[in-house]
Amino acid sequence: MEKLIINNRPIGSGEKPYIIAEIGSNHNGDMNLCRQMIDAAVLSGVDAVKFQSWSAGSLISLTEYSRNTQYADKKKHFGSLLEMVERYQFTPQQHKEILHYCKEKGMTFLSSCFSKEEVDLLESLAIPAFKIASMDINHIPLLEYIGGKGKPVILSTGMATLGEIERAVNTLKKNGSGPIALLHCVSIYPPAYNTIHLKNIPMLQMAFDLPVGFSDHTLGTAIPLAAIAIGACIIEKHFTLDKEMDGWDHAISANPNEMEIIVREGCNVFTSIGSAVRTVTDEEEEKRKKFRRRIVIRQPMKEGEVISFGDIDYKRPGTGIHPDEFRYVIGRQVNRDFEADEWLEWSDLK
Incomplete structure (x- = not known):
């Protein structure tokens, strides 16, 4: 299974999880807020921040704009769809400004691209990998164009059948794509727990022999950590400074505290997965001596008496003759006198 390399960071089997803070459009068109979010992402320890490269003209048709002129939910929406898209779009100049800021902070800049023009913009900025959103898994012309750039690709699979995923992967490869990683994804915000199906992660690994991660839209930290436990090598999670922000x-985003938990505990989960080879650590070997039992003489015995099953008991510490060695004790003579509850040693036997 070929790994991805993003800014010298290997991603795939055997590597600690790569955590992406999806800022997306949560900057709300405010570049000061955007910089504050990058600062918080740096402090949380994520590997990359990710944005969305679309414009008012590249993603949504005029007919769709005309159908969505007002919304009842004023918390998530203001004005018309066009007004929101124009406010939240990431302009070419903002791309350059924020990329420069990320470089200053030592943070990897990634972005989802939604048109050929935006692919070219990201290519001109020398981004290390392309991210393809779930909605474009059947956008064959865009996949062909991205594949032709020869860079690593992270492909989200929300709303897609296995056949659509296979076609997308083959399209990218046929056109010269670099290494590909898939993200299992449920494109509902947030999804019901019984729709998440984290077992898709190892299934996709087996089906496509590719690194597989998880693009998470759940609330809290439990599900992305569970995804790491089941083998996800990438976690992409929406990120905000304040869940109450308009x-x-x-x-549905993680705040800085939650993102820090995902980073820290995700690393702990990954480390804890370890190997399927059964081992006993040196620390456990020492613990055996304290926690296991040894054979003791149950009641007083005289030198020369023969030990019967009723003459022995099993108590801590776990040094000396072990309980599973009792068969080699029964029927043998003791070569000294014993008080009750005394340890029995091999040297005490004839």
């Missing part, structure tokens, strides 16, 4: 995705 905007599209703040309510």
